[in-house]
Amino acid sequence: MKIGERLRRLRLQAGLTQEDLANRADLTKGFISQLENDATSPSIATLEDILNALGVTLGEFFREDGDREDPVVFRREERVPSGESEPGFLLSFLIPRAHRHLMEPVLVELDPGASTEPIGGHEGEEFGFVLAGQVDLHLGDRVHRARKGDCFYYPADRRHWLKNSGKRPVTVLWVASPPSF
Amino acid sequence: MKIGERLRRLRLQAGLTQEDLANRADLTKGFISQLENDATSPSIATLEDILNALGVTLGEFFREDGDREDPVVFRREERVPSGESEPGFLLSFLIPRAHRHLMEPVLVELDPGASTEPIGGHEGEEFGFVLAGQVDLHLGDRVHRARKGDCFYYPADRRHWLKNSGKRPVTVLWVASPPSF
DNA sequence: ACCCGAGGTTTAGACATTCTAAACGTCTGG
DNA sequence: CCAGACGTTTAGAATGTCTAAACCTCGGGT
Incomplete structure (x- = not known):
């Protein structure tokens, strides 16, 4: 799990410096740096704090591309069973x-x-x-x-x-x- | 964050004992017990292993009701060729x-x-x-x-x-x- | 050129936590 | 009642988080 890049992107999107984020999440800027470079990995509680400061939920953060419903169309032939027409x-x-x-x-x-x-x-x-x-x-x-x-x-x-x-x-x-x- | 109850439910849904799960995830059953009772909290890597053994992704695990990602799936197919040697x-x-x-x-x-x-x-x-x-x-x-x-x-x-x-x-x-x- | 400050990185190490191993409950079936 | 499966608790080790502080690097001003 490499979350550094994702964290960095979120922080930049929020227009924050590492120090800003560190203050909000009650951490140190050095630690934020380590995280963004995957030099360490946060505890779940800490990650929650950080995401909180960024306005992101754990669920959103871990949502993967696989979870996204990328439509793959498939077609198949069939026949419509009979039916009489009613009002609709x-x-x-x-x-x-x-x-x-x-x-x-x-x-x-x-x-x-x-x-x-x-x-x-x-x-x-x-x-x-x-x-x-x-x-x-x-x-x-x-x-x-x-x-x-x-x-x-x-x-x-x-x-x-x-x-x-x-x-x-x-x-x-x-x-x-x-x-x- | 209280994840114990959720973990327990997933494990039971999978029909596994704590020991089964521990083996699959390369942990000890005692630790699984601690987790399920919120007596401790796993590292992210460990949580990933556990969820892996349960066939669940981090994204799914942390998905909250608030996220309410639609369970609707369109045009999604996972093709699983059944018996490998079996043609047809x-x-x-x-x-x-x-x-x-x-x-x-x-x-x-x-x-x-x-x-x-x-x-x-x-x-x-x-x-x-x-x-x-x-x-x-x-x-x-x-x-x-x-x-x-x-x-x-x-x-x-x-x-x-x-x-x-x-x-x-x-x-x-x-x-x-x-x-x- | 120089300094300065802002933003970021790296380091050593203190400390807290995860995780193990093993003993201990508690059921249920035989 | 015993045996075995399943779960809980405990002490402690090993691990990894997180801090503090020093250290880069880049630009702009004077």
Whole structure:
């Protein structure tokens, strides 16, 4: 773990000198120098102090590129199972009496412009896989666009719904665990 | 910073004893105990070793609720060629580190004639959806043929595997709850 | 040229902490 | 009741953090 370079960048971004930072974090400037050159390594408590002085959390500091969701697109061919058109969207419950099971898989079909009803606040997690089309997943106050072959996964306690943002019908395979019905 | 409780939970989730973890991380069980009871605090290097042994990154470990990094993942795949010598089938784990979630979605691709390794006997239930091709689901001593758009659902305690019975590659979206890894 | 101050580096070493080793609890199954 | 698995506690060593202070290096002013 080489954290020196990262610390230095953060300090410079904050427009501080090593001494400034040392004072704020109750350390010595020499020690800051050692840290930035990886000549030593801070204790967790000290690192916390330093990051505190820089307005950064441990979680942010250790967030790696791997954690960043760098999208890698993959495409796959599929077919849309039949469905009759309703005012906007159609739910097909794939498994009978799924509420007695651990998972509830549903096939969601949305006409262009249509949305599912917002739900949220219940226990569990949900998984989705886009079979066709392009859909916007609204999750809390954020929106994620997913295309054919994309998938998503999130805790079900946050308010969420799907909206067909494209011009063609969209089909999503949606799995909730545990079933919320 | 009280990390003991979090460490303990991670260890138990991984199904390890303190001694197991100590061995993996090249430490002593006594020390693990101290950590879990917040009687001491690890160096960063040591914490890294421990988390490594648990399959968790520092970023994840320190991720606070406040950071609330969306657990949503788009277009992410980790392709894990299963049996090395075994030609023919490919598992793509759609959600990173899904073993910490309630469901484990996997994309299974089978070349013509290929089979997955038989598994069974574990807790939970499994759900599958055929995205392309035609596949035989072997479940106990019975075989069910599923085509594009078909789905299946069964308890995971029975021995089961998939075999591509067609002449074209097959793709199946497979979801296990709870994850069996 | 010189000095000066700001920013940074290096050093030796005091001290605090991590971490080990081993003994000691506390369960549970046989 | 014993044996073994699992966890806790303890004393102490080894390690590494962190301080204090001296030491660079660069620029600008006079």
